[in-house]
Amino acid sequence: MGDTVVVVTGAAGRIGTYLRRVDGGLPARGWELVLVDTADPGEAHAAIDIGDDGALDALxxxxxxAVAVVHLAAIPHEDTWDALRRTNIDGTYRVLEAARRAGVRRAVLASSCHAVGxxxxxxxxxxxRPVRPDTLYGVSKAALEALGSLYADRHGLEVVSxxxxxCVDRPLSAFDLGIWLSPGDAVRLVDAALRGPVSGPTVVYGISANTRGWWDLTGARALGYAPQDDAEQFAGDVTEYTGPSLLGGDMAAS
Structure with a gap:
């Protein structure tokens, strides 16, 4: 392996698939991917369940x-505390600890708006601002950011959350017009997070260049992220949003 090798956990998921395939994905940008997932992404992969107690050695x-890891593997919705702790919190610890043991330089972690929902x-x-999670899922993502901060400060890992x-093919509701991350911009964002200058634990928002966006992209742009898409092109096709005026949207009200 070499300085272009990146491990991707959750490689069979939606964002993992975007990173592998949309516009050539990360490989078209010079990265060689090592795929990790319990599901089959249709390519060679390591079938590792990050929630298993014995997963650390395999990871x-x-x-x-590898030079970096992109950590996407997670339960992506509200669930029981035991399930979220097992995969999203304990699993993140194992990914970061494995990165430390293997001498990986950078970790890009998939957090969520629900950490501040x-x-x-x-x-x-x-x-x-301090985290304000809207669900147990949001708590698990706040914990992911905290673990990333610890591994950056204590162990010198370059961490970008x-x-x-x-992050879907197209926005579905009026709420999504503010927070959509297009598949192409997802590739651009992760590529920037893998390459950009990092000093200490770094947290940035990940959306496209949306006309109605309300998230600050200063941090992401400082990494070199240059979004090219805008959810506004779908404004005439989305459904009405009647949920709370909170970053977590409907999940903040459930």
């Missing part, structure tokens, strides 16, 4: 010689 082996919408949201909005 460490998978990361041997109880802040109101309507104004640009900076990343330097991405507070990703709605």
């Amino acid at each position: 460490t082996d998978a990361m041997a010689g 109880f802040y109101p919408t309507g104004s640009v949201a900076p990343t330097d 991405l507070r990703i909005g709605s």
Whole structure:
């Protein structure tokens, strides 16, 4: 392996698939991917369940010689505390600890707007405010950011946590017009997070260049992120949003 090798956990998921395939994905940008997932992404992969107590050694082996890890593997919705702790919290610890043991330089972690879901919408949201999770899922993402901070400060790992909005093919509701991250911009964002200058634990928002966006992209742009898409092109096709005026949207009210 070499200095272009990146391990991707959760490689069979939606964002993992975007990173592998949309516009050539990360490989078209010079990265060689090592895929990790319990599901089959249709390519060679390591079938590792990051929630298993014995996964640490397997993860460490998978990361041997890699320069970075993109950690996407997670339960992506509200669930029981035991399930979220097992995969989203304990699993993140194992990924970061494996990265430390394997000598990986950088970790890009998929966080979420739900780590700050109880802040109101309507104004640009900076990343330097305390977390305000809206669900147990949001708590698990706040814990992910905290673990990333620990491994950056204590162990010198370069950690970038991405507070990703709605990363889907197209926005579905009027709420999504503010927080959409297009598949193409997801590739651009992760590529920037892998390459950009990092000093200490870094948290940035991840959305496209949306006309109605209310998240501050200063941190992401400082990494070299240059979004090219805008959810506004779908404004005439989305459904009405009647949920709370909170960053977590409907999940903040459930």
